[in-house]
Amino acid sequence: MKYYKVMLLAALIMALVIMPLGSLLFLLNTGAVHLTGLMVAVFISLIILIVYINERLNGKRTAVLIVLCLSVGFSFAVPHYYKESFAKVDDAEVDLYAYQPFTESDQLAKLEQPSSFTIEGELPTLDGATALYPLFAAFTQATYPEGEDEYNPYSGPVATTKTPSAYSRLIKGNADVIFAAAPSAGQQKAAEEAGVELHLTPIGREAFVFFVNARNRVDDLSSEELRQIYSGDVTNWQEVGGGNDEIRAFQRPEDSGSQTTFINFMDGMPIQQPETEELVSGMGGIIEEVASYRNYKNAIGYTFRFYSMEMVRNDKVKLLAIDGVEPTIDTIRSGAYPLTSEFYAITAGSENPNVAPFIEWIVSEEGQQLVEKTGFVPVQ
Numbered sequence: 001m002k003y004y005k006v007m008l009l010a011a012l013i014m015a016l017v018i019m020p021l022g023s024l025l026f027l028l029n030t031g032a033v034h035l036t037g038l039m040v041a042v043f044i045s046l047i048i049l050i051v052y053i054n055e056r057l058n059g060k061r062t063a064v065l066i067v068l069c070l071s072v073g074f075s076f077a078v079p080h081y082y083k084e085s086f087a088k089v090d091d092a093e094v095d096l097y098a099y100q101p102f103t104e105s106d107q108l109a110k111l112e113q114p115s116s117f118t119i120e121g122e123l124p125t126l127d128g129a130t131a132l133y134p135l136f137a138a139f140t141q142a143t144y145p146e147g148e149d150e151y152n153p154y155s156g157p158v159a160t161t162k163t164p165s166a167y168s169r170l171i172k173g174n175a176d177v178i179f180a181a182a183p184s185a186g187q188q189k190a191a192e193e194a195g196v197e198l199h200l201t202p203i204g205r206e207a208f209v210f211f212v213n214a215r216n217r218v219d220d221l222s223s224e225e226l227r228q229i230y231s232g233d234v235t236n237w238q239e240v241g242g243g244n245d246e247i248r249a250f251q252r253p254e255d256s257g258s259q260t261t262f263i264n265f266m267d268g269m270p271i272q273q274p275e276t277e278e279l280v281s282g283m284g285g286i287i288e289e290v291a292s293y294r295n296y297k298n299a300i301g302y303t304f305r306f307y308s309m310e311m312v313r314n315d316k317v318k319l320l321a322i323d324g325v326e327p328t329i330d331t332i333r334s335g336a337y338p339l340t341s342e343f344y345a346i347t348a349g350s351e352n353p354n355v356a357p358f359i360e361w362i363v364s365e366e367g368q369q370l371v372e373k374t375g376f377v378p379v380q
Contacts, residue, residue, distance in 0.1 A: 096130070096133055097153060099137045100153050101137050101138075101151045101158065108138050109138040110373070111369060124352050124358055125175045126139075126178070126179070127160060127165075127177075127178045127179075128160055128163070128166050128179030129160065129163045129180045129181065130162055132160075134310075134311070163180045163260075164187075164254075166179075166180055167183060170198075170346060181344070182341075184260040186254070187260075191348065196348045198348055203343065203379060204368075204371040206305060207327035207332050207337050208261045208265065209305045210226060210300060210322065211302070211320065212317065213298070213299055213316065214315065214316050215297055216243075217241070218240060218242040218320070219321060221320050221321075223265075227266055227269050230269075231271060237298060245298040247298060249300050249301075250300065251301075258304060261341055301317075309375075327339075329375075342379065345362055363379070365380070
């Protein structure tokens with residue numbers, strides 16, 4: 001028995017040495033700070049177990065202490081995983097490799113005949129909003145030289161770094177053309193301070209949409225009701241025909257295309273503070289960021305129609321009709337849907353000689369065919 005006890009104690013002591021080091025490395029590599037409390041609880045439980053074995057303490061009391069300790073640890077982790085159980089609607093939910101040019105993807109729009117315009121020589125560097133990547137990837141496949149390895153959707157000459165970063169790259173001269181919604185006030189100011197003039201060419205139209213949990217019995221809201229919700233004047237779904245639930249209104253990060261469009265929609269009305277969440281930064285620190293939409297039963301969020309319907313395809317959320325009109329291709333085309341806006345090919349004085357003819361081709365019949373085939377409404 002003594003030999004067995006020595007071996008058990010040695011194993012537990014090794015666990016107490018290895019576990020903290022392993023846990024620290026795990027937390028640094030994964031950023032799973034929500035597991036810190038649980039790991040500390042397991043560590044303390046092992047110490048209690050060693051003391052119990054060594055001192056022959058009361059077994060029941062020791063078991064109660066370990067259970068209490070682990071319960072406290074689980075209380076740190078369970079809320080996080082409960083939150084994670086709700087579907088998210090954000091950029092991380094989309095696999096852009098499905099739209100990569102010059103692959104066997106069947107999701108990329110294609111012309112029936114080879115393009116009348118092709119790019120030779122210096123390739124324009126493209127960037128833009130995640131929601132528009134399928135479109136400018138289609139432009140790339142139609143006009144750029146084939147080279148599957150060159151067109152990674154996250155890096156290289158044709159990639160999406162999301163709207164805020166795309167504008168920053170354009171202003172700094174690191175991108176020739178970006179595809180996005182109109183710039184925010186902050187992006188306009190950054191361009192002016194850099195001595196750069198932004199040139200916006202409308203290339204398509206899209207619907208700005210609001211969505212809720214599919215189980216929410218509200219199907220239609222007026223523009224005024226939406227403004228009242230996001231200004232904080234309406235706080236319960238019961239006030240707009242829903243159940244007796246507090247409204248949880250999610251927003252998007254500052255300078256994103258959808259947030260800029262949302263601010264324009266609010267038309268000067270005060271906007272309540274967005275829900276935030278703590279995230280682990282690349283350097284291991286904690287940063288506070290606008291929380292991604294999570295599909296709680298009382299949640300509401302916003303984005304663009306194509307992104308939500310064609311890219312995310314989450315059947316657990318539903319798009320709301322606004323002012324009695326549903327967001328469809330037909331209502332966007334006719335102008336009946338009230339929250340329709342143009343999106344743009346945006347330049348900032350690039351010296352690449354292929355940029356101007358490329359944009360001319362985009363607004364030509366062939367380019368506009370790809371706009372429509374991708375799932376947007378053309379401007380021509």
